[in-house]
Amino acid sequence: MTIHSVRSWYIYLFFILVVAACSKEEQAPVPENIIAVTEQSGNTPSAAAVPVSWYQLQFKLIRETPGFTPPVAARALAYTGIALHEAVVWSDRYGHSLSGQLNALNYVPRPERGKQYNWEIAANSALSDIITRLYPTASPANVALINALDSTNRLAAASGCDASVMNRSVDFGKSVAAAIYAWSTTDGGKDGYLNGFPTDYVPPVGPAFWVPTPPAFQRALLPYWGNNRLLVKPRYPETAGIAHPAFSTDTAAAFYKEAYHVYQKVNTLTPEENTIALYWADGGGTFTPPGHLLAITAQLITEQGLSLTKAATLFAQAGISVNDAGIVCWKYKYKYNLLRPITYIRQYIDAAWGPLIVTPPFPSYTSGHASFSGAAGTVLAGFFGNHFSFTDNQKVPEGFAPRAFSNFQQMVDEAAVSRIYGGIHYEFDSEIGARTGEEVGRRVMGLRY
Structure with missing residues (x-):
């Protein structure tokens, strides 16, 4: 990302926050860095702006949501990427689902045969849903950003898109995210952000072993x-x-x-x-x-x-x-x-x-x-x-x-x-x-x- 695009992102975040605070009757313009595309153009380079926008917001969530230490952040980034992949993989005739390849992932919804999808909208809905689920303690301001980005991306991608295609794409993306999240809850790390320093862990004692270090002398982080x-x-x-x-x-x-x-x-x-x-x-x-x-x-x-x-x-x-x-x-x-x-x-x-x-x-x-x-x-x-x-x-x-x-x-x-x-x-x-x-x-x- 160039210096210009970094600045554009912060301007974009400010824009979204303003939109979220506006009344529902107001119609906000589409930000310039979100490109409206048709339902057939999900594999154009500009379409990657949708997931990139969600990752940029997720970096902000990692910074500002308590408990998102490096392993916890890595976990959230992983399930975000998997949900994104599964939401769009069927747009590529040569693509392969990760279902059956990743550990204990045995089911992910598939699109209906013969039906048309807007893959950008599917990706946007999957990312909005999985990120909302992965950051349940996000601040109200950041929840507003999530909701606003969902709406803004959907509006941008829906240009020229039939309402039935849009609704089907939204539903598909959400169903993929729900399946990936349900699978994620069984991995042992679901509540890592809530209890990073468990009091029941007792480290071994001896000259070679770890002890809390200055200046904070904190307990051991995520010992399990x-x-x-x-x-x-x-x-x-x-x-x-x-x-x-x-x-x-x-x-x-x-x-x-x-x-x-x-x-x-x-x-x-x-x-x-x-x-x-x-x-x-x-x-x-x-x-x-x-x-x-x-x-x-x-x-x-x-x-x-x-x-x-x-x-x-x-x-x-x-x-x-x-x-x-x-x-x-x-x-x-x-x-x-x-x-x-x-x-x-x-x-x-x-x-x-x-x-x-x-x-x-x-x-x-x-x-x-x-x-x-x-x-x-x-x-x-x-x-x-x-x-x-x-x-x-x-x-x-x-x-x-x-x-x-x-x-x-x-x-x-x-x-x-x-x-x-x-x-x-x-x-x-x-x-x-x-x-x-x-x-x-x-x-x-x-x-x-």
């Missing part, structure tokens, strides 16, 4: 998240995992050297390394690391002019990848329960040391940033190619300069190392996180869309 159902089953049973270097306080040991590397790196950051750490921080009150990756996805969909079905496929793939990467990562986090660098460094190296960014409230191994980025980066490379160059403009509104990458692996590497520069992860956290994320991404790319 790793038990959630994966969307894509591994082809083979998962192994016991990849162990980190053995904990040791011996200055000659590998673990001490890893911690000392973090200590020394934070103390000697270059201006560029400092920028990288802050650029990828994506902490509380932001669109989170999974949101950042899906925002890049939305930007590329817009820049590359993808059709509605292509956009739906990519949104589904990217969302599924970050969801499953989060589950695998959290499984390892609470399998190993490894202490954070700040705990080790202050106890065994320098009691006055502090990281550049605040340490999040969960164990160190493996890195969530690296896992999410490894998964999404693999999906994006599979879609656009290993040598696709791009510029991430997503943090421009926050005062950062755009960051250019020659390929997606460079993006993954930078996101992964940013956590070492920030002082909150060991290098092996990021290396193994990126590797397991890549494995997840490859599984996602193995499905038929």
Whole structure:
């Protein structure tokens, strides 16, 4: 997304909020960045503006709805993408439903044979319905935005559309969303946003184990998240995992050297390394690391002019990848329960040391940033190619300069190392996180869309 389109989005949000506050008798004009199309044009590049508009609103919801921490946000983004995909897949004669491919997804409604559909309207209704269900505690102002975007997109897409086609398309999109949401409620993560810090979890005790970290000293975040159902089953049973270097306080040991590397790196950051750490921080009150990756996805969909079905496929793939990467990562986090660098460094190296960014409230191994980025980066490379160059403009509104990458692996590497520069992860956290994320991404790319 260009700087101009970022500004346009905020202008668009303001417009929608004004429309939502107006009386029902008033007829609002169609915003310029929503293009009215006919019922046959669901695969034109402009049609992708409908899902992109919903993802842009969802990034705002992630920022502003309590409890949408990175794994919870990743889950919402995944089910949003799946609902979108299933609402439009039948517009492509070569498309494949994810029913029967995703774990325990055995039924998704299909369109009526011989009937005509407006696929943009179907997509819009599916997205409106699934997002409303996934964010039940959204603020009244954001609920108004959801309702207004639903109406505005539907109005734009309905130009020249017969009323029966429009109604059938709306009903189909809603039926798909209802089925996907019902399936989502059985995955173990439905109420994750309500109870991120369960009081019944008691972390193990010992010198190598995680303890709450300053400044907030919060309880462990989502300790049971790793038990959630994966969307894509591994082809083979998962192994016991990849162990980190053995904990040791011996200055000659590998673990001490890893911690000392973090200590020394934070103390000697270059201006560029400092920028990288802050650029990828994506902490509380932001669109989170999974949101950042899906925002890049939305930007590329817009820049590359993808059709509605292509956009739906990519949104589904990217969302599924970050969801499953989060589950695998959290499984390892609470399998190993490894202490954070700040705990080790202050106890065994320098009691006055502090990281550049605040340490999040969960164990160190493996890195969530690296896992999410490894998964999404693999999906994006599979879609656009290993040598696709791009510029991430997503943090421009926050005062950062755009960051250019020659390929997606460079993006993954930078996101992964940013956590070492920030002082909150060991290098092996990021290396193994990126590797397991890549494995997840490859599984996602193995499905038929």
